[in-house]
Ligand SMILES: Nc1nc2c(ncn2[C@@H]2O[C@@H]3COP(=O)(O)O[C@H]3[C@H]2O)c(=O)[nH]1
């Protein structure tokens with residue numbers, strides 16, 4: 001019937017097509033031989049052209065430089081020589097148990113491993129197994145433990161934070177907690193084995209770029225694991241590959257079913273360290289806490305997950321002289337990632353962006369929203385841990401709140417001085433009328449001058465970090481900042497007049513609206529800045545798997561309350577359609593209605609607009625003012641601008657006096673003499689007004705600007721894998737915010753998936769290959785990404801910290817130097833038992849090792865002029881975190897300030913450290929018999945490996 005209506009005889013049409021196809025086949029076969037030859041010739045020639053190297057003499061072939069992303073992703077492994085030294089010294093000391101002092105220190109959160117060498121650390125790891133009696137209980141041969149630990153050591157990369165020492169610190173914290181609450185008695189020996197082994201392995205082969213990057217850049221790991229905890233899956237996979245090696249298989253003597261339990265447990269624990277699952281795990285744990293049953297496996301499983309999570313983020317529970325260098329290293333890694341994201345046009349992870357965070361702001365946010373709620377939850381179940389980890393973390397939060405406030409005050413002061421040069425007498429009079437110190441204001445107009453909204457935002461963005469909002473003066477108290485803002489608005493108007501697009505008529509009419517838009521954009525920017533790692537991680541994951549099931553929000557999540565609607569694929573399409581309608585509607589009015597144009601589509605205007613498809617949703621949500629009802633909202637990086645420092649807590653913090661977290665006291669310089677922090681190294685004892693994350697979860701309805709609107713639209717189209725062109729203003733907006741669709745280097749949709757010219761030698765590939773030998777994804781996209789990068793700015797406009805500080809972005813020299821021996825060499829195999837004990841100490845010393853500088857001295861606990869240090873910090877960031885600067889520094893760059901064994905980077909140990917360590921280890925058990933099957937530890941030989 002339909003066919004009749006259309007008036008087309010489809011059957012006839014189909015027959016005709018089939019006939020033509022037949023004819024073509026016949027014609028093709030009867031081509032004269034000469035034409036066939038010609039065809040073949042053309043095919044051959046085309047194939048040749050595709051390999052154009054031989055045309056180099058004609059200038060048609062240009063050798064491409066090694067793909068930058070390959071270089072950037074390369075990671076560092078220790079040299080064979082260094083590994084050999086570590087192995088030798090490990091074997092030298094491993095039969096000697098640590099001194100009582102060290103044993104005691106190991107059981108506290110005060111332990112400081114920085115003076116220890118890598119072999120010392122390996123020996124301590126082995127000791128932890130022994131101390132819990134695990135080798136005896138599970139028949140683990142000492143030789144096997146050592147081989148296992150050494151292999152683990154080799155499979156950590158020399159990245160600033162997620163390195164072997166981080167693995168040790170996490171294990172040591174787990175050990176300390178386990179001793180404190182007697183974990184073996186509570187959860188059993190097997191679970192203890194699971195916990196210790198999981199901690200040791202939990203960040204194996206971490207490349208220094210987190211899951212958010214992996215997913216957004218569509219790296220091999222993200223592709224392999226379908227965006228689901230790519231790194232954690234990888235760590236786990238590497239761990240079990242090590243355990244597959246017979247000589248390293250500490251689980252070899254376990255019966256098959258026990259092995260399965262252990263494997264399952266290790267996988268569960270390592271996967272639990274993905275911060276995208278933080279709220280999920282925390283919520284479940286809190287749920288069961290009131291009726292926690294140590295006899296219930298699902299309860300103890302959850303407890304194990306929480307324990308490893310706590311250990312993983314426990315640096316702030318340590319004394320400041322231990323915690324702070326770790327934070328510096330973490331920020332170094334963060335900034336390196338955000339640098340890479342900017343260069344590759346990926347979304348810039350807000351909590352990693354030096355333009356958006358400061359050290360104190362980062363810590364206020366992380367401790368307040370993520371760390372403390374978790375620690376308190378564990379403390380509720382295991383109160384013995386309160387003094388050990390909960391209280392120190394509260395003090396750390398208090399410390400950073402005060403510091404943040406100090407920073408903010410200084411920034412405001414600086415801004416008022418800087419911007420006064422541009423102020424008119426009227427502004428000065430206004431400031432004076434509000435009782436401000438105009439004397440101070442007129443001092444200088446130098447420094448940053450606000451030339452445009454953008455440049456102002458650049459400064460402002462940096463200065464208004466997550467916690468600034470909390471410390472903000474009440475709205476109704478105008479101050480110098482208001483005067484500055486006023487000035488900026490005027491400047492904006494000038495900008496609008498100078499707009500080459502020239503919507504002059506609209507400009508006047510939209511003046512009010514523009515101001516609102518600015519506020520909206522700034523608010524959104526700030527919300528983005530306040531997003532914690534958990535939120536961004538959740539969002540990154542949600543973004544990818546939302547079509548499957550929607551992602552649940554958990555009570556611990558700040559967005560839980562507003563994340564009402566899960567995003568399904570259909571919903572996304574509907575939203576897109578609505579968004580397009582709204583956009584069209586808005587543009588129509590904006591450009592054609594002249595002065596009568598309505599203000600830009602604010603939330604309220606959308607709510608009442610009859611043309612807006614979204615209006616019904618808005619009205620539906622009207623009753624629930626505190627909730628962001630729209631999934632459209634949820635899918636952006638919008639975040640509450642509430643800050644962890646807001647409210648009572650911060651006020652109390654501000655009056656709590658300074659220096660409660662006192663500067664670092666002189667350290668006991670004897671390497672192992674005092675591995676714990678001196679008692680004077682305390683933090684503020686005043687209980688911080690810690691806010692629950694939930695209390696801060698409120699959100700206020702916000703206006704909607706065209707820019708933000710387009711950002712959201714872009715988000716949607718990205719999700720649907722196609723792009724919608726936008727006008728120049730929107731392009732600028734999306735570019736400025738490095739929105740998701742901006743030419744990812746590793747684009748899976750790459751139209752030219754040609755082979756990476758550097759694939760064969762690409763140092764990143766082996767890392768990505770090593771698990772299963774498959775080819776690195778980025779290799780195949782490298783040409784594409786190079787082409788794309790050529791059209792991308794190196795950094796994202798004036799917001800880059802380099803432009804702020806006038807530093808050269810990514811000096812090419814540095815990049816070049818960054819290509820170092822990254823390929824993991826084939827190991828020469830483990831033969832620990834046969835390894836000869838090396839003579840004497842390694843020649844390593846401290847001199848070669850570059851200590852990681854404090855990134856942001858204002859955040860430093862070591863005093864000094866705040867402003868100066870802000871500037872200096874930027875410089876040090878540049879050298880430390882920027883573009884593989886660590887690599888440029890040679891072997892000692894990327895590694896943290898810790899000692900590794902011997903060689904350039906092994907230097908870290910003070911002279912005599914080995915002697916001191918050796919002295920500190922006492923024989924633990926009688927030396928092994930002269931012959932017999934037992935290993936150096938005298939344990940029985942390992943039984944046959946269990947089937948796996
Ligand atoms: N801002 C901040 N983040 C931290 C701190 N400690 C741990 N993290 C983050 O928490 C994450 C836990 O998992 P990872 O080890 O992968 O990476 C860690 C860091 O990104 C800290 O002290 N401050």
Ligand SMILES: [Zn+2]
Nearest residue numbers: 166202203312
């Ligand atoms: Zn970790």
